[in-house]
Amino acid sequence: MIQTERLTRHFGALAAVQDLDLAVRPGELFGFLGPNGAGKSTTLRLLAGLLRPTAGTARIAGHDVQTAPLAAKRATGFMPDEPVLYERLTGREFLRFVGGLYGLDEARIADRAEQLLSLLDLTARAEDEIQSYSHGMRQKIVLCTALLHQPQALLLDEPLSGLDPHSARRVKDVLRDFCQRGGAVLLSTHTLEIAERLCERVGILHHGRLIAVGTMDELRAQAHSAAGATLEELFLQLTGGSAVAAVAEAL
Amino acid sequence: MLWKIMRPRWWLARRQWLALPRRRQFITALFALLIVGGAGWLYFRLVAALTGPLGSLALIAVVPGALTGLLFFALIQLADTLYQLYLAPDVAFLLAAPIPPAQLFLAKLLECTQAVWLPTLALGLILAALGAAQAAGWSYYLLALGLVLALAFAATAVGLLLVMGLARLIPPSRLRAWLPVGFAVASLGGITLQQLLLGRLSRWGGAVQVLAEAVLKPGQLAAVTGAAAALALVFVATAGVLFARTYRGAYSELSVVPTQRRGPRPFLARLVDDLAGLFPPVQRQIVAKEWLTLIRDPQRLVNLVLVPVLMAVLLVPLLTDAQAAGGLRALTFWLLLVYAALFGLNGAQGAALTAFLLEGRRLLLLRQAAVPLNRLLWAKLWAAYLPAALVWGVVLALYGSFIGLPAWQCVVLVLAAAAGLFGTSLIFLLVGALGADFNVTVARPKLGSAAVWLSWLGLFLGTLAQLAVVALTSWLVLTLGAGTALAAATRLALSALPLPAWPGWLLPLAALAVLAGVGAAGGQLWQAARRRLETWEPGQD
Numbered sequence: 001m002i003q004t005e006r007l008t009r010h011f012g013a014l015a016a017v018q019d020l021d022l023a024v025r026p027g028e029l030f031g032f033l034g035p036n037g038a039g040k041s042t043t044l045r046l047l048a049g050l051l052r053p054t055a056g057t058a059r060i061a062g063h064d065v066q067t068a069p070l071a072a073k074r075a076t077g078f079m080p081d082e083p084v085l086y087e088r089l090t091g092r093e094f095l096r097f098v099g100g101l102y103g104l105d106e107a108r109i110a111d112r113a114e115q116l117l118s119l120l121d122l123t124a125r126a127e128d129e130i131q132s133y134s135h136g137m138r139q140k141i142v143l144c145t146a147l148l149h150q151p152q153a154l155l156l157d158e159p160l161s162g163l164d165p166h167s168a169r170r171v172k173d174v175l176r177d178f179c180q181r182g183g184a185v186l187l188s189t190h191t192l193e194i195a196e197r198l199c200e201r202v203g204i205l206h207h208g209r210l211i212a213v214g215t216m217d218e219l220r221a222q223a224h225s226a227a228g229a230t231l232e233e234l235f236l237q238l239t240g241g242s243a244v245a246a247v248a249e250a251l
Numbered sequence: 252m253l254w255k256i257m258r259p260r261w262w263l264a265r266r267q268w269l270a271l272p273r274r275r276q277f278i279t280a281l282f283a284l285l286i287v288g289g290a291g292w293l294y295f296r297l298v299a300a301l302t303g304p305l306g307s308l309a310l311i312a313v314v315p316g317a318l319t320g321l322l323f324f325a326l327i328q329l330a331d332t333l334y335q336l337y338l339a340p341d342v343a344f345l346l347a348a349p350i351p352p353a354q355l356f357l358a359k360l361l362e363c364t365q366a367v368w369l370p371t372l373a374l375g376l377i378l379a380a381l382g383a384a385q386a387a388g389w390s391y392y393l394l395a396l397g398l399v400l401a402l403a404f405a406a407t408a409v410g411l412l413l414v415m416g417l418a419r420l421i422p423p424s425r426l427r428a429w430l431p432v433g434f435a436v437a438s439l440g441g442i443t444l445q446q447l448l449l450g451r452l453s454r455w456g457g458a459v460q461v462l463a464e465a466v467l468k469p470g471q472l473a474a475v476t477g478a479a480a481a482l483a484l485v486f487v488a489t490a491g492v493l494f495a496r497t498y499r500g501a502y503s504e505l506s507v508v509p510t511q512r513r514g515p516r517p518f519l520a521r522l523v524d525d526l527a528g529l530f531p532p533v534q535r536q537i538v539a540k541e542w543l544t545l546i547r548d549p550q551r552l553v554n555l556v557l558v559p560v561l562m563a564v565l566l567v568p569l570l571t572d573a574q575a576a577g578g579l580r581a582l583t584f585w586l587l588l589v590y591a592a593l594f595g596l597n598g599a600q601g602a603a604l605t606a607f608l609l610e611g612r613r614l615l616l617l618r619q620a621a622v623p624l625n626r627l628l629w630a631k632l633w634a635a636y637l638p639a640a641l642v643w644g645v646v647l648a649l650y651g652s653f654i655g656l657p658a659w660q661c662v663v664l665v666l667a668a669a670a671g672l673f674g675t676s677l678i679f680l681l682v683g684a685l686g687a688d689f690n691v692t693v694a695r696p697k698l699g700s701a702a703v704w705l706s707w708l709g710l711f712l713g714t715l716a717q718l719a720v721v722a723l724t725s726w727l728v729l730t731l732g733a734g735t736a737l738a739a740a741t742r743l744a745l746s747a748l749p750l751p752a753w754p755g756w757l758l759p760l761a762a763l764a765v766l767a768g769v770g771a772a773g774g775q776l777w778q779a780a781r782r783r784l785e786t787w788e789p790g791q792d
Contacts, residue, residue, distance in 0.1 A: 011790075049618070049619065052788065070623070071621075074621045078619045082692075084613050084615045084616050086540060088543070088548060097537070099536070100535055101617065102620055102621055
């Protein structure tokens with residue numbers, strides 16, 4: 001469903017993403033981890049068609065993001081790391097606007113908006129201008145827009161940041177439900193507990209390269225770790241952060 | 252503590268200056284020199300006028316400008332005070348720090364005085380010139396300085412009191428949103444006031460003379476300065492008390508904009524839905540979004556309406572003179588045609604240029620969606636052009652009827668303005684798409700300094716388009732309306748001018764050629780804008 005082959009993106013001399021081979025299957029929730037600047041957001045932007053690759057290909061639902069961008073975008077729901085919103089539109093108007101961009105008719109936009117607003121507990125504030133929304137509400141309205149046109153694949157950059165536990169739980173349920181219906185989710189996060197509990201498979205990106213990928217057991221095997229090793233321990237071991245952990249423990 | 256609060260501003264100003272490229276530093280220094288030079292020139296002109304036969308009566312000439320200036324500076328001061336008190340990014344940090352309220356108040360008072368520096372300088376200049384003209388002693392200058400400083404602090408404290416009072420009633424961020432309306436009303440009021448004052452200047456003679464003489468007598472000046480100082484103290488103390496009692500509470504309550512709305516969808520929003528429904532599906536939602544954000548943004552609304560209304564206000568004295576001149580009355584049509592083209596250029600610049608500039612980082616939304624970018628460009632063009640054309644059409648039709656133009660002339664004016672606006676809106680929209688910075692989170696309605704050449708290109712092509720439309724309209728009016736009073740009066744007026752005998756077909760042909768050239772340039776700009784929107788990447792300049 002989401003597939004990259006030798007995907008590479010350079011920014012001048014910096015290789016933000018290097019020869020990335022990734023495949024997220026239908027119905028799978030894939031966690032994308034990595035230290036700051038590892039290339040996670042760049043990968044998601046490459047998949048969303050916002051950046052052009054220096055080399056390699058990216059496909060969503062079989063459509064090449066470069067050669068069939070409109071078809072690929074119709075199949076994709078993207079949530080960037082920082083919400084991009086129109087402050088003076090109400091929540092419902094914003095959904096109508098985005099629905100229109102994806103070619104949905106009015107009736108379908110209204111139905112889907114109602115469902116999603118209710119699902120993410122935003123109905124009561126749907127007629128308020130977005131400028132009055134909290135950070136968590138903004139995150140949720142952006143997630144609504146990503147789901148609005150019923151995409152086959154979701155690309156989510158830190159979707160749970162700033163959400164209260166109640167909202168975070170709702171979002172997790174929505175994502176699980178999306179996958180049960182056959183959708184694929186590529187989720188970038190810094191919260192390792194979330195990735196460990198929510199994702200079936202995890203990929204760890206470091207300096208633009210995918211250094212480990214698989215289920216928790218497969219990662220433990222790759223890192224030659226003990227059976228009970230947590231994702232945090234694996235992550236620090238694989239990305240060379242064990243020294244940081246020692247310092248943190250000393251502090 | 253006061254110095255510690257104020258110090259970062261000095262650091263920032265210094266760092267900003269040092270970070271400027273040499274060329275910008277040179278331009279800024281040149282600008283500062285021009286201000287100093289202009290002040291010096293004004294001073295010597297004033298001294299010369301005051302030592303002339305009119306004496307202190309010469310100050311009457313300053314009255315209209317001074318009163319209008321005061322009106323503008325009062326509004327600028329309110330806006331600046333509002334920002335410094337409630338909206339500046341450092342306020343939350345300062346409030347969280349253990350700073351005594353009195354110190355915080357003094358810091359804010361000093362920060363807010365910066366809005367009155369310029370009028371203070373002007374007043375100081377007038378008083379200095381008055382002193383020099385009358386060969387006043389050193390005590391005069393000392394007292395005059397005291398008077399100027401007292402008035403500056405009194406004005407700042409009044410501004411603080413007003414803003415703190417207003418903020419009790421209206422949330423500061425909403426207050427800021429509506430300030431442009433205040434500026435617009437003040438601009439129109441200022442121009443009208445100036446015109447009124449110019450007609451009644453002689454009535455100010457007595458008052459000005461009494462004031463000037465009172466200031467020049469040391470005893471009276473001392474009393475005036477003392478009164479001003481006492482007034483300043485009272486205002487500052489009152490503002491300080493109000494600050495200590497209400498500021499923290501008001502800041503915490505009023506920084507959030509309560510926008511919860513209940514009940515049926517407002518009429519204007521429903522109207523926008525209906526009108527946008529006339530467009531094809533993908534464009535429909537883009538147009539709806541543009542118009543909804545327009546009707547909720549007082550600043551953009553003011554910009555849309557202000558230019559045509561300003562044109563109408565500016566034409567009042569000219570039309571009054573034309574009426575008095577009798578024979579020229581018939582020619583007011585041309586005046587309106589040319590003014591509408593000139594001001595229309597500015598109007599289109601405001602509406603269409605900002606269509607992409609105001610997107611900023613939100614272009615991500617449009618890029619990540621499955622929207623063909625040609626449709627986006629068309630939607631943006633219609634969304635920017637139609638409201639501007641509507642406002643210009645209504646203003647011209649109403650104004651034409653008001654001054655008694657025949658209905659056909661009103662129709663021609665509206666059609667010519669609509670055609671000129673379309674051309675200029677198209678050009679400025681594309682200039683905006685090519686020059687906008689899509690990486691900024693807080694988008695500004697101005698092109699960056701790197702895109703100045705684009706701004707000039709837009710102005711050049713827009714001017715050509717407007718000139719061509721005016722030329723074509725003129726030819727059509729004189730040819731098709733050959734038997735009208737307008738055509739007869741125009742021919743009479745033209746016969747008095749030493750114009751070469753060009754063949755009649757040259758004007759329309761030249762106008763059409765210019766329009767074709769502007770159209771071709773517009774086509775190239777369209778392709779370039781589409782390519783830029785398609786290939787723009789986040790983080791890319």
